Amino acid sequence: MLQYTTTILQFGQQGEKTGWTYITIPQKITQQLKPDYKKSFRVKGKLDEYVLKGIALIPMGEGNFIMPLNAEIRKGIKKGKGAKVNVSIEVDDDPVLPSAELMECLKDEPEALANFNKLPKSHQNYYTRWIDSAKTVSTRAKRITQAVNALVKGFHYGEMVRGLKADRDKMG
Numbered sequence: 001m002l003q004y005t006t007t008i009l010q011f012g013q014q015g016e017k018t019g020w021t022y023i024t025i026p027q028k029i030t031q032q033l034k035p036d037y038k039k040s041f042r043v044k045g046k047l048d049e050y051v052l053k054g055i056a057l058i059p060m061g062e063g064n065f066i067m068p069l070n071a072e073i074r075k076g077i078k079k080g081k082g083a084k085v086n087v088s089i090e091v092d093d094d095p096v097l098p099s100a101e102l103m104e105c106l107k108d109e110p111e112a113l114a115n116f117n118k119l120p121k122s123h124q125n126y127y128t129r130w131i132d133s134a135k136t137v138s139t140r141a142k143r144i145t146q147a148v149n150a151l152v153k154g155f156h157y158g159e160m161v162r163g164l165k166a167d168r169d170k171m172g
Contacts, residue, residue, distance in 0.1 A: 001045060002029055003088045008069065010081040020068050021081060023047075025089070027063030033091050040122070043067070045089035050076035054092055054129070072133075096125040099132060101140070105148050112151035119156055126157035 004026075011020045025033075034041055044053045050073065057065040069077075079085055098116075106113040116124060127147050134140035150160035 001088050001090045002032055003086070004029060005084055005086050008079055008081055008083050008085055021074060022066040022068045023085060023087065024060075025057055025065040025067060025087075029089075030057070030063055030065050033089070038063075040065075042092040043089040044092035044094070045087070047073065047077050047085050047087060048079075052089070054094070054096060096121075096128055098124060098128050099144070102127065102131055102144050102147060105144055106151065109148055109152055112148050115151045115154045123156045123158075127151075127160075130157070 006023050009022055009024065011018055011022070030037070033043070038059055040056050040058055042054050042056050044051075044055070046052060047069075052073070055067060057067055059065050074080055077085060106116055116127070119127075131140060131143045131147060134143050146160065146164060150163065155163065
């Protein structure tokens with residue numbers, strides 16, 4: 001487990017990352033975690049006392065990575081932009097298993113199942129994590145339905161999310 005202290009940052013105008021809260025994982029740390037690795041990978045550990053599992057690090061060039069801090073993580077650490085945070089991380093090689101409920105529903109939609117199985121593992125994981133992060137049974141059911149509908153159309157996760165946002169924007 002690698003440990004260091006860093007400051008929580010926030011992107012200004014940065015394309016799709018505009019407004020993201022994140023921490024930097026410097027090259028000297030990533031080289032110890034995954035030497036000469038340039039692609040996204042998952043880590044587990046802690047930010048202060050908040051436990052992390054299956055969190056993707058995003059490459060930013062020159063060996064540096066970032067860890068986006070979503071609202072759930074920010075609430076868990078009770079910190080925001082400018083605060084110092086103690087980081088303890090290691091590579092998370094635990095497999096991400098698809099949602100059993102999603103897989104059950106996909107059995108009834110062979111085209112959606114075939115499209116899901118064609119997706120890269122990372123996109124399958126995005127669907128799984130999105131469904132698993134639902135806080136209520138009704139939200140979970142709604143997300144499974146949305147995922148199946150998107151997969152019938154052959155959408156990868158990002159296409160589904162953009163489609164859902166466009167639908168919300170139309171509704172006002």
